[in-house]
Amino acid sequence: MTAKFSRRTFLKTSGLVSAGIAATSMLPDKFLLWAEEQGMLKADYIPTYCEVCFWKCGAMAKVINGRVVMLEGNPKHPGSRGKLCGRGNGGAGLLYDPNRLKTPMISVGKRGEGKYRKASWDEALNVVAEKLTKIKQQYGSEAVALFTHGTPTDHFLPLLYAYGSQNVGMPSFAQCRGPRDVGLELTFGESVGSPERLDLANSKLIVLLGSHLGENMHNSQVQDFSEAMASGAQLIVVDPRFSIAAGKAHAWLPIRPATDIALLLAWINVIIEEEWYDKEYLDKYATGFTELAAAVKAYTPEWAEKETDIKADKIVETARMMANNAPAVCIHPGRHATWYGDDVQRTRCLGILMALLGTWGREGGVFIATKSSFPKAASKPFPELSVEALNTCGYPLAGAEGLTHVIRSSTISGTPYPIKGWIVSGTNLMKALPNQKETIEAINKLDLLVAIDVMPFDTVMMADVILPECTYLERHDALAIGKGKMLTVSLRQPAVKPMYESKPGWWIAKELANRLGLNEYFPWNTLEDKIKAQCSLCNISYDELKKEGTIVIPGTAAPYITPLNPPEFKTASGKIELFSKELKEKGFDPIPRYTKHPQPQAGEFRLVYGRNAVHTFSRTTNNPELNELFSENEVWLNTKQARSLDIKNGSYVTLVNQDGVKSPPLKVKATERIREDCVYMVHGFGTTSKELKNVFGKGADDQGLVTRYAIDPICGATGMRVNFVRIEKGALHA
Amino acid sequence: MPKYGMVIDQRRCVACMACVVACKKENDVPHGQFRTRVVEEVEGEFPALRMELRSELCNHCDNPPCVYNCPTGASYKRSEDGLVLLKKYRCVGCKSCLAACPYDARYINHEKGFADKCTLCEHRIKEGKSPACVATCVGGSRIFGDLDDPESLVSIVLRENHSHVLLEGAGTKPRIYYIKMYSKPE
Numbered sequence: 001m002t003a004k005f006s007r008r009t010f011l012k013t014s015g016l017v018s019a020g021i022a023a024t025s026m027l028p029d030k031f032l033l034w035a036e037e038q039g040m041l042k043a044d045y046i047p048t049y050c051e052v053c054f055w056k057c058g059a060m061a062k063v064i065n066g067r068v069v070m071l072e073g074n075p076k077h078p079g080s081r082g083k084l085c086g087r088g089n090g091g092a093g094l095l096y097d098p099n100r101l102k103t104p105m106i107s108v109g110k111r112g113e114g115k116y117r118k119a120s121w122d123e124a125l126n127v128v129a130e131k132l133t134k135i136k137q138q139y140g141s142e143a144v145a146l147f148t149h150g151t152p153t154d155h156f157l158p159l160l161y162a163y164g165s166q167n168v169g170m171p172s173f174a175q176c177r178g179p180r181d182v183g184l185e186l187t188f189g190e191s192v193g194s195p196e197r198l199d200l201a202n203s204k205l206i207v208l209l210g211s212h213l214g215e216n217m218h219n220s221q222v223q224d225f226s227e228a229m230a231s232g233a234q235l236i237v238v239d240p241r242f243s244i245a246a247g248k249a250h251a252w253l254p255i256r257p258a259t260d261i262a263l264l265l266a267w268i269n270v271i272i273e274e275e276w277y278d279k280e281y282l283d284k285y286a287t288g289f290t291e292l293a294a295a296v297k298a299y300t301p302e303w304a305e306k307e308t309d310i311k312a313d314k315i316v317e318t319a320r321m322m323a324n325n326a327p328a329v330c331i332h333p334g335r336h337a338t339w340y341g342d343d344v345q346r347t348r349c350l351g352i353l354m355a356l357l358g359t360w361g362r363e364g365g366v367f368i369a370t371k372s373s374f375p376k377a378a379s380k381p382f383p384e385l386s387v388e389a390l391n392t393c394g395y396p397l398a399g400a401e402g403l404t405h406v407i408r409s410s411t412i413s414g415t416p417y418p419i420k421g422w423i424v425s426g427t428n429l430m431k432a433l434p435n436q437k438e439t440i441e442a443i444n445k446l447d448l449l450v451a452i453d454v455m456p457f458d459t460v461m462m463a464d465v466i467l468p469e470c471t472y473l474e475r476h477d478a479l480a481i482g483k484g485k486m487l488t489v490s491l492r493q494p495a496v497k498p499m500y501e502s503k504p505g506w507w508i509a510k511e512l513a514n515r516l517g518l519n520e521y522f523p524w525n526t527l528e529d530k531i532k533a534q535c536s537l538c539n540i541s542y543d544e545l546k547k548e549g550t551i552v553i554p555g556t557a558a559p560y561i562t563p564l565n566p567p568e569f570k571t572a573s574g575k576i577e578l579f580s581k582e583l584k585e586k587g588f589d590p591i592p593r594y595t596k597h598p599q600p601q602a603g604e605f606r607l608v609y610g611r612n613a614v615h616t617f618s619r620t621t622n623n624p625e626l627n628e629l630f631s632e633n634e635v636w637l638n639t640k641q642a643r644s645l646d647i648k649n650g651s652y653v654t655l656v657n658q659d660g661v662k663s664p665p666l667k668v669k670a671t672e673r674i675r676e677d678c679v680y681m682v683h684g685f686g687t688t689s690k691e692l693k694n695v696f697g698k699g700a701d702d703q704g705l706v707t708r709y710a711i712d713p714i715c716g717a718t719g720m721r722v723n724f725v726r727i728e729k730g731a732l733h734a
Numbered sequence: 735m736p737k738y739g740m741v742i743d744q745r746r747c748v749a750c751m752a753c754v755v756a757c758k759k760e761n762d763v764p765h766g767q768f769r770t771r772v773v774e775e776v777e778g779e780f781p782a783l784r785m786e787l788r789s790e791l792c793n794h795c796d797n798p799p800c801v802y803n804c805p806t807g808a809s810y811k812r813s814e815d816g817l818v819l820l821k822k823y824r825c826v827g828c829k830s831c832l833a834a835c836p837y838d839a840r841y842i843n844h845e846k847g848f849a850d851k852c853t854l855c856e857h858r859i860k861e862g863k864s865p866a867c868v869a870t871c872v873g874g875s876r877i878f879g880d881l882d883d884p885e886s887l888v889s890i891v892l893r894e895n896h897s898h899v900l901l902e903g904a905g906t907k908p909r910i911y912y913i914k915m916y917s918k919p920e
Binding site: 029033037069070071072073082083084085086087088089090092213214215217219222223225226227229230242244245246247248252254613614624625626628629638639640671672673674675676 | 745746747752754756765778780781783784
């Protein structure tokens with residue numbers, strides 16, 4: 001990208017035209033684009049789906065002469081509708097990032113020292129297979145755990161199961177969506193899925209509780225949000241920070257952090273007291289209204305004002321806004337929901353509010369997923385477990401995605417059984433899990449840490465063996481089945497050949513399986529063969545899929561409740577459970593109750609974190625095309641506080657948390673846009689990996705300061721907004 | 735003869751930066767330089783705050799000071815569609831146009847030495863596509879079309895909404911319109 005392209009070199013390269021353009025593979029993008037414009041080269045458009053985040057948007061890779069020069073949205077794909085967000089547009093920055101993992105590597109130093117030697121694929125895979133076999137012999141197959149995120153999961157989870165372990169931990173549950181999904185499942189029998197089935201585009205009123213849409217950039221969701229804003233929808237934003245979304249709000253409620261449940265219960269109280277709820281809907285579909293009404297009686301707006309720092313009349317006014325617009329009210333259930341350890345109950349409040357307003361299954365609220373599905377191919381059953389997996393370990397409603405931190409603590413303690421090997425694919429555990437000290441302690445107890453990734457992230461650089469996966473633009477992955485309004489299927493296929501010695505995830509998993517004698521679980525030669533077989537089973541033309549990238553199955557949508565399309569609630573009662581018997585039986589509050597959380601002492605601030613529109617956690621921070629727009633995070637500090645602490649905007653400070661952990665030097669953004677009792681950071685920066693040359697030494701890691709976490713007793717997720725920091729002035733910054 | 739222009743519906747913008755990344759990629763803009771940007775302005779004191787998100791780019795003015803101030807004739811207003819463009823081979827990098835432009839829309843391409851700016855992706859328009867920033871605009875905030883065609887989307891949204899141009903007093907007659915207000919004209 002930075003190659004100089006002066007007039008002289010231009011003349012030199014254009015001399016190549018007569019020598020045959022196609023013969024030269026290392027031409028710069030600008031020349032290729034120019035040559036295409038002049039009609040000398042033809043561009044191919046290869047449809048695929050994106051993996052810069054996990055929305056799985058359909059994308060078209062414009063390829064000229066074997067180089068991806070541009071990415072555009074696939075107009076046929078419902079998640080992108082012909083558009084990509086900034087990150088999706090910058091996807092080729094990952095492909096051509098010079099800091100990519102290029103060859104397999106084997107550690108030659110101590111863990112975390114980052115000393116490696118290159119290895120051949122054969123050697124690296126053999127080392128991993130030998131160690132895995134040894135662990136199985138010595139400790140049993142359950143001693144190996146998998147941490148995974150994104151499409152690699154489709155390859156490595158079957159490998160883990162085939163190997164004989166089901167100890168999987170996906171940060172997407174216990175550090176992200178878990179409590180939300182469990183809370184909604186308890187109330188409605190199912191969650192909203194991903195992409196969330198929110199009918200934002202048709203909403204008359206949108207309620208965001210901590211969701212910073214726009215900064216949290218999920219393509220079609222933001223398209224719908226903008227559509228609603230332009231069509232005059234009203235917006236209530238509850239956020240201690242004046243987010244981009246708050247900038248569009250008709251009511252911004254800068255709530256005192258950790259008091260959300262008080263506000264929600266007060267809203268519920270007002271809607272019940274004023275009889276603004278949807279009686280007919282509740283009579284038909286819900287159970288437990290009487291108990292609910294009795295339980296929330298004490299939660300008046302006046303009471304909530306003291307807790308939340310939001311005026312009682314404002315609470316009533318916003319409740320009235322909801323009632324006036326119901327049922328076309330979209331109450332966003334959030335996505336990253338692991339805040340304070342009572343997050344399932346907070347989501348229950350959101351669910352109850354949705355039910356009172358009758359928005360589930362209604363236009364402008366939450367739409368119903370298509371009931372159509374594809375047949376599943378039969379596969380060899382996985383071996384039975386000899387001991388129970390750690391997945392739910394003491395947390396009754398944890399699910400199939402497992403609990404990362406339970407595996408971590410079992411690794412440290414060796415109970416209920418030893419964990420000796422970690423396979424980590426597509427997730428940067430050091431940035432994902434709270435209390436990094438524990439993560440390091442656990443890693444130091446391992447006999448094997450193998451990382452499969454594209455970039456040398458923090459956790460990758462602690463691995464014993466690094467297996468370089470190629471980027472999403474160079475590989476096949478499992479078909480993406482979308483169950484939104486319509487049933488859709490999308491294909492990921494390589495736009496270009498894998499660069500360096502990197503290999504697709506499916507190949508790595510299959511090769512490991514071969515070496516472990518588990519080849520029966522991967523009974524195909526290439527993933528493309530498997531996809532082809534799947535297509536014929538599902539009665540889809542593979543050729544069409546290859547050409548279009550996405551196929552939408554027509555006639556599969558039934559998004560709203562009608563007499564012919566009644567809702568199904570997969571709860572025990574078959575109804576929306578305002579009062580949850582299941583929770584009561586398991587010893588929890590059947591109707592959410594408010595509990596006070598500690599607030600910062602004088603001189604302390606609650607640490608709140610979030611996202612930036614051009615980054616996906618730490619995954620994108622080194623991407624040259626995205627790093628250019630946001631290369632370093634800042635700490636947001638209220639202007640008044642900055643003045644009283646004599647801290648200048650743009651100066652560098654150190655954050656020190658309640659346990660004495662210090663951040664690297666961090667730039668201050670003194671702003672009116674945040675409350676005085678908290679500070680805010682964009683997540684994902686402050687890498688410890690020197691191999692990430694664009695971003696090493698830039699900004700600070702919020703997760704480094706999250707040494708405490710509050711575990712939700714219902715689902716086991718880790719609430720991470722329970723840390724407090726002090727600010728030290730005058731940090732030295734190189 | 736088309737009169738190409740753009741409407742930026744600020745109600746729809748969420749500052750996601752898709753336009754900025756797509757523009758850089760489409761036009762191979764050097765590192766650290768931009769043909770478009772999203773300005774984020776916040777006024778007021780906590781908690782009474784107001785935010786404006788404003789995409790800015792070359793206004794393709796009908797009265798373009800950059801063209802009048804170009805000593806070599808490199809900057810010109812194309813007669814057939816009124817786009818303000820640049821003949822790179824005539825540009826000597828004197829920066830007159832940078833100084834003349836009240837919108838800070840131009841830069842000297844630090845890899846090549848000549849002045850550069852948004853072309854409204856005239857190469858894409860030629861192929862019947864919209865500019866890259868418009869095609870990828872997630873919020874549908876950037877709307878492109880022929881201002882002279884009453885049936886075009888730009889004309890429709892301009893009829894239906896209050897709009898304004900940047901620095902109207904500068905007399906540059908910009909072709910980029912902004913919708914900021916929430917009400918429709920009487």
